[in-house]
Amino acid sequence: MADVSGKGVPAALFMALSRTVLRANSLVPRSAREAVSEANILIAEDAKSGMFVTLFYAVADPGKKTLTYVNAGGHNPPLLFRAGGGRPTGGLKGTGIILGGVMPEADYGEETLHLESGDLVLFYTDGVTEAINPPGEEQFGGETRLIETVTGCLDRPAAEIVERIRDAVVAFSGDEPQFDDLTLMVLRVV
Numbered sequence: 001m002a003d004v005s006g007k008g009v010p011a012a013l014f015m016a017l018s019r020t021v022l023r024a025n026s027l028v029p030r031s032a033r034e035a036v037s038e039a040n041i042l043i044a045e046d047a048k049s050g051m052f053v054t055l056f057y058a059v060a061d062p063g064k065k066t067l068t069y070v071n072a073g074g075h076n077p078p079l080l081f082r083a084g085g086g087r088p089t090g091g092l093k094g095t096g097i098i099l100g101g102v103m104p105e106a107d108y109g110e111e112t113l114h115l116e117s118g119d120l121v122l123f124y125t126d127g128v129t130e131a132i133n134p135p136g137e138e139q140f141g142g143e144t145r146l147i148e149t150v151t152g153c154l155d156r157p158a159a160e161i162v163e164r165i166r167d168a169v170v171a172f173s174g175d176e177p178q179f180d181d182l183t184l185m186v187l188r189v190v
Contacts, residue, residue: 001123001183002055003075014051018043018099022057032059033110036070036096044104052101056092056123065189067121068112073098076126079147083118083189086151092121120161121187122150127180128165134174145172158186 002022004015022039030038036057043053054073061068071077071094079088096108115121124146131140140146149168153161162184169182 001075001078001125001185002053003125003127003181003183004053005051006049010049011051014047014049014100015053017046018053018055022055026057031110032057032068032070033095033108036072036099036108037106040072040099040106040108041104043100047100050101052098055099058123060187065115065117066112067115067187068110070095070108070110072096072108073101076124076129078124079122079143079150080113081120081122081150081154083116086154088122088147088150115189117189119189120150120154120158121189122146122161122165123183123185123187124165125181125183127178127182128169128184130180131169131173131182132176132179133172134176140169140172158188161186 002018004011021042025035025039054075056069056071056075056078058067058069069092071092074094077092080092081088092113095111097103097106129140129142129146146165149165150161153164165184166182
């Protein structure tokens with residue numbers, strides 16, 4: 001899950017480059033940290049415009065029930081809802097700086113989270129939490145409204161949770177034009 005600085009065609013092209021580089025690096029067997037570090041070196045070579053990417057890169061191992069991740073640049077940390085709990089246990093913290101920006105040789109940390117059956121991880125971009133209402137004055141409410149929406153449907157299938165979040169954002173925004181992408185993904189542990 002990633003977000004690029006800027007808007008329009010230049011930002012879209014920079015995201016396409018970043019996505020391609022990261023996907024190519026993920027095909028080579030290596031750690032999440034190594035894949036992101038190598039991608040950063042390559043992306044930084046083309047980051048002449050001052051653009052950068054925040055990224056949450058994760059590798060799920062269903063057999064071990066682990067999620068190994070790198071959170072570069074403070075990308076919106078996914079929310080972890082533990083089985084049987086209502087509120088999330090907190091976001092998955094940052095482990096490194098932005099990609100393509102200031103430090104091509106940056107070192108990225110890597111965290112491994114142990115998951116249990118029934119846990120839910122919600123990945124999202126700031127287009128969800130920063131959606132604007134029709135007067136254009138109020139945001140969706142950061143994580144607060146997002147968490148309330150998810151806790152109201154934790155027992156539902158992953159696709160329905162995504163749909164309910166999207167519906168809540170659309171209802172909140174009304175006729176206000178969307179200014180940022182809305183990207184959501186739910187990981188439900190079985």
